Amino acid sequence: MSQQFPYTYYSCSCVDTPTSLLPLSRKSVEARSSSDEEETTFDPRSSRANFSLYPLEHLLYCTECHQMRCSRCTTEEVLCWYCPSCLFEVPSSTVRSEGNRCTRSCYNCPICTSFLTVNLLDAPTEAQRDAEQPPGPFILSCSYCNWTSLDIGIKFDKANNITGQLQRVRNGGIIVPTPKERENQAERLLRKQPNHEEEEEVKSPLEETPAAQAPPDADDFFSNLNSFYKSQLADTETSAGPAEFNVHSPSSIQRLLNLYSTGKKTKRGKPKPMRESLTTAEGLQEYSSSSEEELIHRLATSGWEATTSPSQRSFQERHPPRFTSDLRPTATLLRTKRSKRCKTCRTLLSRPEPKVNTTRYKIKVLALNNIPKVSIRSLNTTPQSLLTDLVTISSSMQQKEYTTLHPLMPYQFLLTLTNPLFDPIKVTLATPTTTPGRVQTRVTILCPQFDVGANTDVWDDALNSTSSQNNPKRKSAAPGLSVASPPDNSDGKQAEAGKIWDKGRNWTSVIVEVVPGVLPGTPAFVGEGGEVREDEGVVECPVFVKVEYESEGLGAGETPERVRMVGEGKEKREVAFWCVLGVGKIVG
Secondary structure, three states: OOOOOOEEEEEOHHHHOOHHHOOOOHHHHHHHHHHHHHHOOOOOOOOOHHHOEEOHHHOEEEOOOOEEEOOOOEEEEEEEEEOOOOOOEEOHHHHHHHOOEOOOOOEEOOOOOOEEEEEEOOOOOHHHHHOOOOOOOEEEEEOOOOOEHHHHOOOEOOOOOHHHHHHOEEOOOEEOOOHHHHHHHHHHHHHOOOOHHHHHHHHHHHHOOOOOOOOOOHHHHHHHHHHHHHHHHHHOOOOOOHHHHOOOOHHHHHHHHHHHOOOOOOOOOOOOOOOOOOOHHHOOOOOOHHHHHHHHHHHHHHOHHHEOOHHHHHHOOOOOOOEHHHOOOEEOEOEEEEEEEEOOOOOEEEEEOOOOOOOOEEEEOEHHHOOOEEEEEEOOOOOHHHOOOOOOOOHHHHHHHHOOEOOOOOEEEEEEEEOOOOOOEEEEEEOOOEOOOOOOOEEEEOOOEEEEOOOOOHHHHHHOHHHHHHOOOOOOOOOOOOOOOOOOHHHOOOOOOOOOOEEOOOEEEEEEEEEOOOOOOOOOOOOOOOOOOOOOOEEEEEEEEEEEEEEEOOOOOOOOOOEEEOOOOEEEEEEEEEEEEEEEEEOO
């Protein structure tokens, strides 16, 4: 595995819940999940587990369901659309009508996808610098790969409305009609009765440029095919006109007669079937051997370097070109700001600020602030907080210790739980005797039940002189970031069953004994033989964590299965989850 040892992954509660059952009532989901927790054991090697294991920093927390929530069990709502280049907020109605790209002068380079800037082609004079709108021509240039629109023969007369100018020009500077003009021209060709005045008005720019002699491109074929399909739909439309809804109309009388008559109903005629396009004016793109020969000649002349890469072809908006000279600037894709809700109870989990130029959140309920943090490390390894003083110990030596676990040899690890809550908690740990899979590793938690203090102010522990004198090894760091003191076995301290190893203000450490199993293919292996599969030697220990604590106030929509009243104004809460501890890798 690429993940460095040791690591801790948390299993989301939706691992055994089908997606179709998630929006049901929270009470039925909690009753079903509680029964599943008691009967099943989490298998970190199952195919479903790959989609439910996350670091604690990647999970959210639902304050109504009191469960962790991942991206699979949350729904997203779009708050706003904006352009990442100009930071202009685009209304949702504009996105639905014009697409999800910026309609201003924001474009990306077709070679490296960086942002393009509008610059003057020639160096401006002193008079042009003082002018509000300097005269053109202008070009689009990339400051990263030095690509410019001159590489495809395109110049611009104005610095604004780049989108409108690009629609009227083809690579090489050939002036072409806009998509609306193409559609009108295709409709007149289909009707075969064009209006001469409109034809002169539309075709006037084409007669002055080589566009009339140029072969039709993909946009021309699309406009012709779109107009052809619209005409076919209009011919086969069977909906009634405005006059057909009159009471005295023949169709209304016929419908009344069909309702109250007992005779045989007349069979309604089938609509005329639509046909496919047959000519170029209808959008049919015919095969031409000359075009294929031209492509082969261009490839032989320009070489392989002139062809486009798969990423460049997929980045184009409409039709993937084959050569770099056919690439065009791409309008910048719009970004969204989204809020997340719980699928079960629709509680808001995260909501960013609606302003485009800020990255702050109005609401963001992290699991890191509501779920105890579980961490594990080797008992003989120096903690990371003291590595700055011990220069001789490197991270590579520590990784070698975790990746060289020998079979059937006991190893002791230090399991630490840190409490982020302001209430003391009672923790119960459970783990199967042997890990699932062919390589069965024995795991034993010496102290499965213990208490963890509340995450109070850091100075409360410092001012308590009595606790400091009774336990001089206790060390506290910043609030919420307390770490355990390094184990000191010089005084002969031994791990004992039923006793914790160390304790701090809001953390508690216990000992976990791990005896790695035997890999397949070795003489000591018992079971089905065969080769060692991928990551089969990684020791992953599933641990079930149950947290109980007393809190104030009954939340809205709370169920009595999860909450029990304890005295006046107090209630007892229970939170349970599975986590996976990666302690190392077995060597053969």
